Amino acid sequence: xxxxxxxxxxxxxxxxxxxxxxxxxxxxxxxxxxxxxxxxxxxxxxxxxxxxxxxxxxxxxxxxxxxxxxxxxxxxxxxxxxxxxxxxxxxxxxxxxxxxxxxxxxxxxxxxxxxxxxxxxxxxxxxxxxxxxxxxxxxxxxxxxxxxxxxxxxxxxxxxxxxxxxxxxxxxxxxxxxxxxxxxxxxxxxxxxxxxxxxxxxxxxxxxxxxxxxxxxxxxxxxxxxxxxxxxxxxxxxxxxxxxxx
Numbered sequence: 614x615x616x617x618x619x620x621x622x623x624x625x626x627x628x629x630x631x632x633x634x635x636x637x638x639x640x641x642x643x644x645x646x647x648x649x650x651x652x653x654x655x656x657x658x659x660x661x662x663x664x665x666x667x668x669x670x671x672x673x674x675x676x677x678x679x680x681x682x683x684x685x686x687x688x689x690x691x692x693x694x695x696x697x698x699x700x701x702x703x704x705x706x707x708x709x710x711x712x713x714x715x716x717x718x719x720x721x722x723x724x725x726x727x728x729x730x731x732x733x734x735x736x737x738x739x740x741x742x743x744x745x746x747x748x749x750x751x752x753x754x755x756x757x758x759x760x761x762x763x764x765x766x767x768x769x770x771x772x773x774x775x776x777x778x779x780x781x782x783x784x785x786x787x788x789x790x791x792x793x794x795x796x797x798x799x800x801x802x803x804x805x806x807x808x809x810x811x812x813x814x815x816x817x818x819x820x821x822x823x824x825x826x827x828x829x830x831x832x833x834x835x836x837x838x839x840x841x842x843x844x845x846x847x848x849x850x851x852x853x854x855x856x857x858x859x
Contacts (some may be wrong), residue, residue, distance in 0.1 A: 615622070615844045617722060619667065619687070621649070637651075646690070648690065666680070670721060695776055721740065724740055727741075739753070776798075784799070810840070818840065
């Protein structure tokens with residue numbers, strides 16, 4: 614069986630900070646998870662997962678999914694405090710499964726399996742493709758319209774219970790996955806207070822270390838706009854309150 618296309622990069626419209634807060638190591642704007650790079654393009658790029666680069670494609674016309682070709686070799690996997698070992702699958706939603714399936718297969722991405730699920734009142738149909746070590750899951754969204762769109766990512770971690778203890782309220786409840794013997798949870802993530810301030814017409818500044826604090830405070834004091842300083846602290850650091858009470 615031929616290898617077929619594989620993922621080089623996934624482009625995420627977010628700052629690195631929230632992902633570092635979830636336990637990912639980010640270097641030069643990227644996190645290496647398995648053989649795939651997550652590139653953080655900032656919130657101005659859109660929302661969520663906004664694009665990808667793939668190797669060995671016949672065409673980049675993938676039913677509206679923003680796609681570029683890559684000739685880069687797979688990266689060496691990174692080591693992350695959250696135990697993320699690889700990306701299990703990328704999820705895409707489409708209002709027209711047949712159209713999206715045809716576009717992916719025309720690019721050389723082979724449909725491996727189709728699954729019918731859901732209920733009689735609300736049926737669910739999924740198609741599964743393989744992109745190297747990553748599964749591409751395409752889900753029918755009959756209530757939507759327009760082109761296909763990225764929806765989300767699923768990571769494999771070494772110890773989900775340890776991750777739940779580390780992230781606390783940033784991780785939803787651990788529950789049984791569809792696959793027997795596996796567990797799953799949703800990363801809720803920290804609130805981007807700086808981004809929230811900007812969305813409301815104020816100024817928001819994310820501060821990641823002590824060197825950034827002074828200039829950020831000076832900007833806040835001299836800004837004509839209401840300003841929020843979002844101080845990103847090390848989750849492993851003991852707080853003043855905890856120390857005083859201990």
